[in-house]
Amino acid sequence: MIRLNDIVVKFGDFTALHGINVHVKEGEFFTFLGPSGCGKTTTLRTITGFIEPAAGTVVVKGRDITHVPIEDRNIGIVFQSYALFPTMTVYDNIAFGLKVKKVKKSEIDQKVRQIAKKVDLSDEQLAKAVSQLSGGQQQRVAIARALVTGPAIICMDEPLSNLDAKLRVQLRNELKKMQKDFGITTIYVTHDQEEALTLSDRIAVFNKGVIEQIGTPNEVYNHSQTEFVCNFIGDINRLNDDTVAALKAAGAAVDGSRHNYIRLERLHVNVAPRGGELTLDGTVENCEYYGLYIKYYIHIGSQTLKVIEKNDGVNIYEPGQQVKVVLNPGDIMAYNAPAEVE
């Protein structure tokens, strides 16, 4: 569907993208994930045509669109701010693209009402100004506007970043449902790993203008290919030399010359070790109560490890309490030292 071949983007002397290669499949929800300034939005803007690459090609359905003007690419965009025209009504916002394309009035009306229905916007809402709508309704208008011209692809640039936490979760689910309903290929940009993991079919993790890993949420989270990805996705413990030595002494095959990590939920407190699992003695330093789960800070040897335990209302440990931390050495992710993150 979409192929980015060796895309290089330069801003003056600064190289923003160093040979990006991506293949997005038809109907896929594909996410560009990474911290600020990593090149994810630049890649999106290269696909949409706002940025022309210094090298490489953008191919959509076999057609090279690298130098095709923005308006002729047939790609819909939902902007971070939604970019709804404040001087137009909801109806006029949605109809804008059709009017520019000089579609017949009756056809415009039919298409606008059709798409509005699909995104759950009432006729009454169509007559309103965009400023009269809630954040969620505005998002639906932005999606309707991007879809009404029948684009082959829809690109979303952090569309949830301006909303409060509760609304984000709610709209995330709506967004996923809409994408499935429309079956449209979607490229989504976000710096929020939770959003990426919950929404995406596949994720490309960006760092400093290169893609570190492309994979399904499970692959990216549980089998992070690089130290950056493992650090960026989710919370993680890096095991220091003393802990590694203790694990080795307990019989684990851990390579001390590499950087070793273990995820918080892979550690357990005061449970009976099963086959191959090891136990480390520790003291609870602090605990954070999240309701659904509890995060413990447990001092083991010379470091503090973070552990997440389900809140069952029974096994709750207080600071100062002696505990046993159980882990499976197979859950440790190890990376070569030269790839150390700054």
Added chain:
Amino acid sequence: MDTAMNRRRFDAAFVVQVIGIAAFAYFFFGFMLLPCLNTLTSIFNVTNAAGERDPLAVIRFFFAGNMGRYVWNSLKLAICLVITVNVVGVSIVLLTEYFDIKGARILRLGYMTTMIYSGVALVTGYLFLYASDGILTTALTHAFPQFNASWFSGFNAVLFTMTFACTSNHALFLRNAIRGIDYNTVEAARNMGAKPFKVLRKVVFPTLVPTMFSLTVMTFITGLCAMSAPTLLGYDSINPEIVRLAGSSTADESFPQARAALLSIILALFTIVLLTVLSAYERKGHYLSVSKTKARLQKQKITNPVWNALAHIYAYILFIIYMTPVVMIVIFSFQTYGAIRMKKLDLSNWTLVNFFGTQDYQYLTSRGTYKVRKGSISGLFANEATLGGIKMSFVLSILAAALACLIVVIACNYIFKTRNKKMGIVLEYCLLFPWLLPTILICYSYRTYFNTDAIWYVGNTNLYFAENVRILLVLAYTVVKLPFSLRMIKASFYAIDNELEDAARNMGASGLVTFLKVKLPIILPSVLAVFALNFNALFTEYDMSATFASSYGTSYAMVIQAMCREEGLYGYNVNASGRRCASTVFIMLVSGLILYLVYGVGARDLGERLEAKERRRRRLERLSGVFHKKTAGQSPSGTTGGEK
């Protein structure tokens, strides 16, 4: 093919850009820089009595003669004005916004009357009251025969008038600054034991200092460049002297043109220095409230009863000073010429003749016979000269206000779009250039520079000749309004989210369509507001048209000014004072309407407009429902009654 299409688009955009830059360069060099440079060089282009070139003759004359007096007088006025305007300006804001004074809303309305009533209209209004034959002065001389009837003239009169005329900026900007104060800071100071006046001095005032500094500089420049008040009230300051010299010839006095040029350049130097100081101060940064949850300022009660009573008395004295001319003018605009001449209110005889229609005037000649002067009493909209002035000002102001907005909108679009930031900055500074120059320098420069048919780039046409002067007036009005228009319209361009433009382009809109359909509607309220404010200022403008002093460019303000001296001469213009009052009322109505449209209707966004529309619809529905019910109830064979 795509590349070829892109290239074609690029070429078209490039051609438009080159034409735009060429047009702007023509406008900037031709109508801003060259005329002013000509004025500057004319100072040194002087021949002495022996017919020899003497570049320093005017400078020597300046130090030897009495030219310095005009500069000193202007400086004296500016310095005194800074003190008095700040005292009154700060007082009116504190009295209405900070202290709990009874009737603050009414007081505020009174203090803000100068926003709809300024310039020549205000000065003539004050003259109507306080001149030797003014209503109040006449009343005072009747009550106190020893009272000096000529008290309202010269420096004191100018200072008094301008003090109350120049507080509009305080009423606007200082009010906003004081409203921006976080009340929690006041409460915190009180909580730590500070007395109310200590809080005012140590917490409130420091936050107002940046605004007050800007207002002080602007007031100083206003005082320095004062024109209508010194001209009408008789005070020898720089601007009236420039106008006088500009109309003089070498046959009457030594190199008057060069002297006028020197005075206008001195004025420009003062302005440049002051604005540089202001810019440097503004660059240092301002106090910014760090509060995330700002509390609204609560009015402070003056607990000491004596101070409280004194504050109330002071507030209402100021109110009376502000309101008396307005009330008197409105009342007397509906009085007959006889009542106005006798300075006595005739409650039994009201008339609209000062506004509409004409009347004949019968008067006794020296031979003891009565003579009738046909149509000698005429209304504002019936008097040829007044109507001519209104029409002239209306057309010229509309043209200039629109032209200034058009130039600035195009320039801002370029500034915000261009990747060539340096070019954008150059363009911006060019548009701000007139801000550095007093309006009189621009107008004087036009008057002298274009008063020849040797300027090739205007087609070798003498633009100061006959009706051509109107072109000069429009150009001068436009140039003078460019900096203000730029500051306001540029601010509105910041409100355009870049993503809106990207969204429009993504949906296939061309640059022009994006501008017309997306960007222009967003900035339109601001552009219309600037247009209205420009028009409002230019419609009653006096300084510039007086500098041109051409009978072909007689503005409304000049007509009003002329009414002061032509009343009743040989039975002509018998009701000139009444028409003057009517003119002021008309100006107040126009200004009030414009301010309402700008700050009332124009400030609403689409959502608010749609809500208002919806409310109107519901109200209409409710009304028609009531009407239907009533008619149905009244109908003898109404079905409603039957159903009941």
